[in-house]
Structure formats: C-alpha cells, structure tokens
Amino acid sequence: MPIKKYLITGLLVWLPLAITVWVILWMVGILDGIFGGVLSGFEALLPVAALPMIDKLRAIHGLGVILVVLALLLTGALVSNVAGRWLVRQWDRLFTNIPIVKSIYNSVKKVSDTLFSSNGNAFRTALLIQYPRAGSWTIAFQTGTPSGEVQKHLNGEFVSVYVPTTPNPTSGFFLMLPRADVIELDMSVDEALTYVISMGSVAPQPTH
Template structure:
C-alpha cells in the first residue's frame, strides 16, 4: 500500500507542474492572440491563411513592444510619451491608476535602481524569528534623518501569494544579505518553504547605499 501511495505521489509531482505550466502558457498565448483583432479583418492571419495558428499574437505583441520601446528611446518619442503622460496625469481618476502602474513597472523592470535586487534576512515580527524580505530602497533621506539610523526599506512578502505583504524599514546593522537570487526566494515563498535553494558558499555582497540619501 505504501508503494502504491509513493507511486501516486510521484506521478502527481510530475504531472501537476506540467499541467499548471501548460495552462498558464496557453492562457498567455490566448490573451496575446487577441491582439490580432486590432488588425483589419482582411489582414488577419486567419483570413489570409484560411486556418488558425496559435501564437501569432505573441509575435505581434513582441513587435509592438519593440517598436514602442524604440520610439520612446529617441528624442521625438520621448516628447510624444511625455505629452501622453502629461495628459493622463490630468484626468482625476485615471492619473492615480496610471501613475501607480507606471511607478510599479519602473521599479520592477528598470535596471537603474536597486529595487528587488537583493534578498534579505530580517528578524520579523520579533527578535529571534527570521523571515525573507526584498530590498526596495535605501534612499530614505527623511527617515534616515528623523531616526538617526542607516535604514533600509524592505518588502516582506506573504505566502503563498508574494504580491501582497508589508513594507518595513529596518536598520542596516540588523539586515543580512542572502546569496539566493530573487527568483529562488520567490519559489521558496510560493512553495511555503518546501522548495529551498541550494546554498553556494559565496561572499555576501554589501547593500548598496548612497551617502546623503
């Protein structure tokens, strides 16, 4: 009986990740395929070819993102994007949604800041209990001044949903930088601590900090 149970569990561990991956990929492809609807009907691939090819919307999405990025990166494009953003920020309700989404995208996808680049170990919610956190900022001028501490802003994710959590500010002397990557830490959080990354004996990097922040 134990052998049967072991085989069933082994089968579940093989098929569940494959099934979830397949469903998520199919959902993403179906969503991006809907972008083909922006093309005139006579130019849509289904009409030209006479049959449907899944995934063509992915190609169109990549092309649109690339062209948009190329436009926004040049002088004229920056002025166009700036004018569009100025218009969006003047609409009462839209400006809150657009501004929040833009700030989040800049934090997550920009390479020019230190947000979500380091995995930290902090004592929370009390001394002697440790939890994972992500560094989101070290430029806390007012907080540094008012507390007299060298403080790091940390995001403590909840499990199994790491998109929610707490923002806390911890003195640098109480923060430990881990060698695991952000992806490894997210897997650990989502798996409820079951998936633990293999530890590599490497020297832990210092937390980046700008004087006078």
C-alpha cells in the same frame, strides 16, 4: 506502499509542467481575447470584402501574444532615440493633466520605473528579517530606501522591504526596517522566491 510512492513521484514530475502550461495557455487566451476585441472594433470600419480575413486572423491562436511582443519591441526601439523620448514626454504630459487618471498613471509609472529600470535596486537583494515578531524569521526583498517626508521621521539608516506571502508571492507586506536589523543573503532573487513559494521545502544550494 510502492504504488502510492510512484503516484506521488509521478505527480511531482508532471505537476510543475502542467501548471506552467496552464498559466501560459491562460495568458495566451487573455491576449487572444483582447486581440479579438480589437478586431471586432475594426470590423465596422473595414469593407465587407475584408471580413473573411478578419475571421482568419481571429482564429489564429497565439497571434495576440506575438503582436504584443512585436509591439513592445517596436515601442522600445522607437523610444530609444531622441524623437521617441520626446513623444514619451508628450504622452506623459497628456495623462498627467487628466483629473483622476493622472493619479493612477503616475503611481503605476513610478512603480514600474522602480521595478524594471536597469538602474534601480528593487528586488535585486534577498534579505532575512524578523517578522512578524522578534525571533520569527522570514525571507524579504529590498525595494529601496525611504525618502521624502517619511525619511525625515526616521532616525538612522532604514531600508524598504517587501515580505511576500506563501505560496502566492504576488501579495505581501511593505515594511521599513533599520538596516542593522536585516541580513543580506548570498542567494539570487529567483532562489529566494523558490524558497518562499515552496514553503521552505526547496532550499537553495550553498555557494561554498
């Protein structure tokens, strides 16, 4: 029926845009809420004459996002020199000496350094592996290679991989597989993620 076909086609056009806008607005709302909380904390320290300005700042939607971006840029610029790196080392030393906090801080720092470091290999290679059983294939991403005590118990060359779930790739499974059992794919990480999220309905275009 043409009407049903047109409705589905229209939905496919507008749905990605609607979800994208919704996610952006959701993130903006969270950052604005955090910024509003910070302003509320400063209200007790500021004179009464400054309160109208605080209310005006709180009413500006998206200001929290702008301030976060500026803070990240400023932090990145500061830690790019010798003095900035010294301050970061002092910051790390402070948090690594606090019980309980040091376990969380060190774990998050190691993961973030691995994922976002320009020298790392995490999530830079899309793989094809057999999972959850032999003969059943799925997309995975190389996150590195086993090291430390784990490596001592493994015979041969292994790779660490992350297997995302569908359609939500933020959850998944961590596996260590023999390198001989994985197939490197000639596709970008973005293409592989799109393939996973779409449950295989949006296949990457062949490069040849």
